[in-house]
Amino acid sequence: MEHARHVFRALLVLVVALTVFILGRGFLVPKSYGLYGPYRADNVAEQARIRAPRHGGPESCAPCHAKQATERAAGSHKTVSCEVCHAPLSVHVVDGVVKAKMPLDRSYTLCARCHRKIAGRPEKFPQVVLDQHVPVAVEGDVCLQCHNPHSPKP
Ligand code: HEC
Ligand code: HEC
Ligand code: HEC
Ligand code: HEC
Structure with a gap:
């Protein structure tokens, strides 16, 4: 029975340490931490307030x-945002x-980025073998x- 007191003291120290840890964590960890993932969720709204958006759509x-x-709205580039070909607002x-x-890129490489024939693109996506086309x-x-970039169908 005498030796059990040592165990009891060790346990007491453990329980006190655990309580301090749990209480301390409650005070120190920000409220919105972990709401959506391992980060402080409130930070998203805070960053949005202090940074002006770059894109306007x-x-x-x-x-x-x-x-x-x-x-553009009437042609086949209606799903391609202006800022994709130009630059952020x-x-x-x-x-x-x-x-x-606003930067203006007239090079064929702008079009080739999306329309050069590549085996990995979906077959239905309009694409051309550049030097054959x-x-x-x-x-x-x-x-x-031959193409107007804002309404590319010839
Ligand atoms: C697929 C790429 C692409 C998209 C999407 C696009 N543009 Fe352009 N834009 C160009 C290119 C390339 C030129 C140069 C045309 C030329 O010199 O003939 C240009 C030229 C312009 C010009 C200069 C005047 C002119 O017409 O040549 C303006 C202004 C412009 N674009 C605004 C816009 C706006 C606003 C949108 C969205 C509503 C848009 N663009 C979407 C590629 C694009
Ligand atoms: C407040 C009005 C305004 C808005 C909003 C605006 N622009 Fe412009 N943009 C202009 C004016 C004015 C010019 C002519 C400036 C010049 O020629 O120096 C111009 C010129 C351009 C040019 C031609 C550049 C060149 O080298 O000839 C392009 C491309 C262009 N804008 C694209 C855009 C796109 C894409 C957006 C949206 C993301 C946009 N603009 C939003 C006023 C605007
Ligand atoms: C960011 C990607 C992107 C860029 C850059 C781009 N396009 Fe497109 N283009 C598209 C998409 C998306 C469509 C619509 C495809 C669909 O309807 O399935 C399209 C459609 C087209 C079509 C019409 C095909 C049809 O049968 O209706 C032509 C032609 C075309 N683009 C030419 C061009 C040219 C020329 C340029 C360069 C000035 C260019 N594109 C730049 C994405 C792009
Ligand atoms: C001499 C004129 C001419 C030039 C230059 C040209 N095109 Fe075309 N393009 C056409 C014509 C006409 C069509 C429609 C008939 C067709 O499908 O072949 C077309 C169709 C397309 C299509 C749609 C193909 C499909 O399967 O629906 C794409 C994408 C395209 N062109 C991209 C480009 C790109 C990228 C360039 C620059 C490297 C370019 N074109 C240069 C005349 C031209």
């Missing part, structure tokens, strides 16, 4: 570029005011000679 271009917006417009020129050298802005 196609609707953000339409008030100033009605012609391109109308063409924030590069060009800040608080509704034009701050810098184009009757001249595949270089520069050759694709734009």
Whole structure:
């Protein structure tokens, strides 16, 4: 019986340590931690408040570029966002005011990124073998000679 007291003391130390750990953790771990995953969920909303969004979506271009917006909405690029081919809105417009020129890529490589024939693409996706499709050298802005990027069906 005498030796059991040692065990009891060790157990007591353990229980006290565990209680301190559980209480301490409750105080130190932020409330929203673990709500969706191993991170503080409130941080998402906090970051969204302090950082201005970079992209505006196609609707953000339409008030100033009605012609391109109308063409795109009616053609087969209606699912391709303006900012995919150009650049994020924030590069060009800040608080509704034009701050810098929007980059413009006229190279065939822009189109080839999505339309070059590759075995891995879904078969139904429109794709071309570049040097068989184009009757001249595949270089520069050759694709734009026959296709309007905002309404590409010739
Ligand atoms: C507040 C009005 C406004 C908004 C919003 C706006 N633009 Fe523009 N954009 C302009 C003006 C003005 C010019 C002409 C500037 C120039 O030629 O220097 C221009 C020029 C351009 C050009 C031509 C650049 C060149 O080198 O000729 C492109 C491409 C363009 N914008 C794309 C976009 C896209 C894509 C969006 C949406 C993400 C957008 N713009 C949103 C006003 C706007
Ligand atoms: C598939 C890629 C692509 C998409 C999507 C796209 N553009 Fe363009 N855009 C281009 C290219 C390439 C040019 C250069 C055309 C030329 O020089 O003939 C251009 C030119 C422009 C210009 C300069 C004037 C002109 O028409 O040549 C403006 C403004 C513009 N785009 C705005 C937009 C807006 C707004 C959207 C969305 C509604 C959009 N673009 C979607 C590729 C694209
Ligand atoms: C970000 C990817 C992307 C880029 C870049 C892109 N396209 Fe497209 N393109 C698409 C999608 C998506 C479609 C619609 C496909 C569908 O309807 O299944 C499409 C449709 C087309 C079609 C119509 C095919 C048809 O039968 O209706 C042509 C032509 C075309 N694109 C040419 C071009 C040209 C030229 C360029 C360069 C100026 C270009 N595309 C840049 C994604 C892209
Ligand atoms: C000499 C004119 C011409 C040039 C240059 C040209 N195209 Fe085309 N393209 C056409 C015509 C016409 C069609 C529609 C008939 C067809 O399907 O062959 C077409 C169709 C397409 C299609 C749809 C194919 C499908 O299966 O529905 C894509 C994608 C395309 N072109 C991409 C491009 C790209 C990318 C470039 C630049 C490398 C380019 N084109 C250059 C004339 C041209």
